[in-house]
Amino acid sequence: MIRLDVRQVPSLRMSVLSPIIALAVTVAAGGVLFLALGKDPVRVLSMFLVEPFNGVRALTELGLKCTPLILCALGLGLCFRSNVWNIGAEGQFLMGAIAGGGLALWVTNASAALSPWVFFPLVVVAGAAGGAAWAAIVALLRDRFNANEILVSLMLVYVADLFLSWLVFGPWKDPLGFNFPQTVQFAAATEIPRFVRGMRLHWGFAFALVAAVLMWLFMFRTHRGIQLQIGGPAPAAARYAGFSSRAAIWTTLLISGALAGIAGAFEVTGPMGQLTPHVASGYGFTAIIVAFVGRLHPLGAVLGSVVLSAFVIGGQLAQSRVGLPASVSGVFQGMLLLALLGCDTLIHHRPRLARWTWRAAP
């Protein structure tokens, strides 16, 4: 019987090791799962762990997937640290995609002669505005009416999804698109500049990395950032020090909404090039796991996004090559987070072998 003793000081080593142990547990469980399904576990696992990193093209695809995950996870990390439970990044992502896509559509229809480098900042602003506006509803209802932000932000995901669906089935549908629910292909001028021609990786990736560094500066090197984080674990202390929890709600939600919105805008003007119902691909939910795997730290989010992107790509490979459902990626993601939370116990507790007795675990 293993007993847990409370550590006097949280273990820093365990806080770094925990995601690695959790990853190992997840991979082991995955191996058993594939074996049970009659697939070669080594071959399938290598699709998740090796192939996404194998070669320049694979790495650029990985970076492409990392971009929205980093952007969403940065904001979520800030929210969670401040004890604001925004779990509706997916909805904010969608509203940013709609705003960015709408702008691109307008430029396309107006056939405006525009350099992609002029359009780039515009699409960032549009996406940020769309996402922040959606998150502002959550902030307003939480601040003004005390409505639980977890439930409100999540309900708004469904609303945003249906709104997108209405747009692409209705007013924004491509009239020459054989009745497919999609907008016209956006003009070339609206495409986010790419690093190299022929590769889908775009400058949004660089934007995400810069955002991570800026978020780190904000969270750990500014008075305001520290204020927000104290409000999370110690609301009473924060109140005593005169930090407003109302301001924390607004600041964190607007920032995370804006970042998720930018991610959405990049996704439609980058790899997709049009609005379709497939814009809702779950990045906003996966980013929750990225944020936790990255220890709610901005630079950790970058590392976490690499792991989760590899899972997403691995799921696609497993589907196309050995006929596993792509949802296997979702199973892995959920398992990883559950294992991680279990392992995180070791940060605050030291396991110890103890003789088994009935009274051992009250």
Place this chain on the structure above:
Amino acid sequence: MNELALLVAATLSAGTPLAIAGLGLLLNERAGVLNLGAEGMLLISAVAGFAAAYHGGSEWLGFAAGAAAGAAVAAVFGWLVVWLNTNQYATGLAVSLFGSGFSAFVGIDYVGRQLGEKTAHAVPVLADVPFLGPALFRQHPMVYVAVALVAAAAFFLYRTRAGLVLRAVGESPQSAHALGYGVRRIRLAAVVTGGALCGVAGAFLSVVYTPLWVEGMVAGRGWIALALTVFATWRPGRILLGAYLFGGVTMLQLHLQAQGVQMPSQFMAMLPYVATVVVLVLISRNPLWIRLNMPASLGKPFFPGA
């Protein structure tokens, strides 16, 4: 008149899974545990229930499988949250994310499958009463079971000693611990019971209500059930009221569409979600009211050593 009766009947049917799941979550929360994994538990139990009913040929087998699946998932959640003291929000989210992936993964073979013939249900004699018959007495038995469960839960919470202990654990785990009650065991028992109820609700969705298995078919009902516990200010009777209210909103949307109301279907489909937000806003507006009714230790971990 007849149409209204059918609308009432459909409302009760749509409200039933919300009522059962909401009741399960209410029991969790009364013991101080907030389970944000409701959506995941509903999805996993929906696919488990559908599979059991498909292979076993019996609805009741489906409910049993759903309850077992819900209880199993809740046990994992409970072990993490109650014994390892993990963050309840994060762990619940993990269960929801895992549930949506896992249910899609194991359910892929059941997409598009049909269950056998639907049997018509009728309460003898009462089913033939004009209006009331078609409105109230031609329901699936589970609709009445849900009402009975709510009554039983109310009796348990307010009229039995065990219910009093459960509430004490939710209000002040320290005091309950000092009195010698096993706070962790009680919390785990509440979580597993709540999970089993969510499981029955999930199975009802896939076996009776739809009856189909489609990826993501729970469509946010787990979250709406969580909102219901707030709406009900943690009282069983009001869960039932809230569940039928939401069932009514869902049905109203379909009814309006059938009536040919000129409104895009997507906006109609938004109604239950928007209604949830509106209801949350109205009910939470008075923070004092919420604080008075909310179990005091809700969402907070308990360390027996402290």
